[in-house]
Amino acid sequence: MKKRLFTPGPTPVPENVMLSMAAPIIHHRNPEFMEILTRVHEDLQYLFRTTQPVVVMTCSGTGGMESAISSLFGTGDKVVTVNAGKFGERWGELVRTFTGGCVEVMVPWGEAIRPERLVEVLREHPDARGVCITHSETSTGTAADIQALCAAIHEASDALILVDGITAIGAHEFHFDEWGADICITGSQKGLMMPPGLALIAVSERAQDIIEGRGDHPQFYLSLKKALESHAGNDTPFTPAVTLIIGLAEALGMLRDEGIENVWKRHERLAAACRQGCEALGMKLFSSSPSFAVTPVWLPEGVDWKQFNKTLKADNGITVAAGQDEFAGRIFRISHLGYYDELDMLAVIGGLEFTLKSMGVPFEPGAGVAAVQRAFLSD
Numbered sequence: 001m002k003k004r005l006f007t008p009g010p011t012p013v014p015e016n017v018m019l020s021m022a023a024p025i026i027h028h029r030n031p032e033f034m035e036i037l038t039r040v041h042e043d044l045q046y047l048f049r050t051t052q053p054v055v056v057m058t059c060s061g062t063g064g065m066e067s068a069i070s071s072l073f074g075t076g077d078k079v080v081t082v083n084a085g086k087f088g089e090r091w092g093e094l095v096r097t098f099t100g101g102c103v104e105v106m107v108p109w110g111e112a113i114r115p116e117r118l119v120e121v122l123r124e125h126p127d128a129r130g131v132c133i134t135h136s137e138t139s140t141g142t143a144a145d146i147q148a149l150c151a152a153i154h155e156a157s158d159a160l161i162l163v164d165g166i167t168a169i170g171a172h173e174f175h176f177d178e179w180g181a182d183i184c185i186t187g188s189q190k191g192l193m194m195p196p197g198l199a200l201i202a203v204s205e206r207a208q209d210i211i212e213g214r215g216d217h218p219q220f221y222l223s224l225k226k227a228l229e230s231h232a233g234n235d236t237p238f239t240p241a242v243t244l245i246i247g248l249a250e251a252l253g254m255l256r257d258e259g260i261e262n263v264w265k266r267h268e269r270l271a272a273a274c275r276q277g278c279e280a281l282g283m284k285l286f287s288s289s290p291s292f293a294v295t296p297v298w299l300p301e302g303v304d305w306k307q308f309n310k311t312l313k314a315d316n317g318i319t320v321a322a323g324q325d326e327f328a329g330r331i332f333r334i335s336h337l338g339y340y341d342e343l344d345m346l347a348v349i350g351g352l353e354f355t356l357k358s359m360g361v362p363f364e365p366g367a368g369v370a371a372v373q374r375a376f377l378s379d
Contacts, residue, residue: 001317002317003319004317004318004319004344004347004348006319006320006335006336006344006348007319007320007333007335008138008167008293008333008335008337009167009187009196009335010196011191011193011337011338011340012193012338012339013195014193014250014339016254017247017250017254018247020246020247020250021244021246021247023246025243026242026246027242028236028239028240028242033245034234034235036249037056037236039249039252040056040245040248041053041054041231041234043249043252043256044056044200044202046252047170047252048169048176048202049175049176049177049178050202051177052202052203053208053231053232054200054203055200055201055203055227055228056198056236056240057198057201057227058197058198058238058239058240058244059197059198060196061164061185061186061190064185064187064199064200064201065090065091065094065164066098066222067199067223068183068185069094069098069099069162070219070222071211071217071219071222072130072160072162072207072210072224073099073130074098074099074214074217076099077099077101077129077130078101078103078125078127078128078129079099079101079103079129080104080121080122080125080128080130080131081095081102081103081104081105081131082105082113082118082131082132083104083107084109084112084113084134084137084140084144085109085134085139086137086139086140087138087139088133088134088164091132091162092132103125103128109139109326110140110287110296111142111287111289112145112288113133113144113149115148115149115152118152118153118156119152119153119155119156128157128159129159129160130162131153131157131159131162133149133164134163135165135168135169136165136171136172136292136294137291138167138294139323139325140286140287141287141290141293141294141295141333142287142289142290142291143168143289143292144289146179147179150179150180150181151179151180160183160206160210161181161183162181162183162185163183164185165185166190167293167337168191168291169184169186169190169192170186170190170191170192170267170337171190171291171292176202176204177204181202182203182204182207183201183202183207184201184202185199187199187200188200188244190293190338191263191267191293191337192251192255193338194247194251195244195247197241198241198244198248201227203224203228211224211225211228212225223237264292267293268292269342269375269376270292270341270344270345271290271292271293272375273342273345273371273372273376274334274345274348274349276371276372277349277368277371277372278297278334278349278368280367280368281349281363281367282300282361282362283297283299283300284297285298286327292336293335293336293337294321294335294336296327296333297331297332297333297334298331299329299330299332300356300361303359303361305322305323305328305332308332308355308359309322309332311359312351312352315355316354317351318352320333320334321333321334334348342372345372345376346369346372346373349368349369349372350368353366353367
């Protein structure tokens, strides 16, 4: 049975990317690798829509988030964080760890924060030095309007803007320079179609100035100052994940060949078709502001998550993601982030039909697949 992965990280890795990583290892301080890293840096600027440096760190996306917080802020600094899910919650945990000055704005899971709400908070806290927001909240499949949020923050405050773009970059339109973000982070195992292990961090000129001016701030491996200094010479401060960066060069080339606007449009189409397929089977969507990266769906009444997941995987070879925290066992999440196309959406909805039918859920056979077909054929 062919196995099909529909989780929002790790996501499927293209065959040519895997083959590039199977080549003999090379040394990271020789011209051959530095040429590859130079190309990666240029293609990351294209991906993030920026002229500013995008550094590559050997760590997870969370490591990139920690690097940003610890590089920009110190003890006592007040930072606003938006908690609309598991990963917005992580921003707050990091700020509490490194500054102790977290102002956490709570938003119900499945909803996106309104720009005016953020403005209210910033007016209540005019001394806030940063705002941490999430573009695509992976735990809830919810997208925030980052362009509007950045504009609102700039209007109300001089605070730095830190964006978790971990499941947004490559799936949602994003313009780092034009929208005025100061930090944006993604991870290799999401829209970049890679195995886990790399964090990619775009850094604005304003953020670079602050990092440079912090002097002997106690940091080491996750220091953005060190990373930026090495980036200027198309190098890394420590031994990087050489094989992953070689694969990243191949994956970024694929995205560039497709064209970033086409990549964004493809994710929007796949997400819309997936949602329509689920609704045609009588299932309800979870988010009121759905992401193009992942679709969370309420389990039908009376369906046990463990049995559903076991059947979907064992009988159909399909792996989806579970709900988290209070929604564990109540929702599941279908990814369409990265290396997916139209036939993948037909496959996952078809697998859901087989599974739901075996569990006695009533629906018209073929309704979900037909809805996906109509979505694509009516484009």
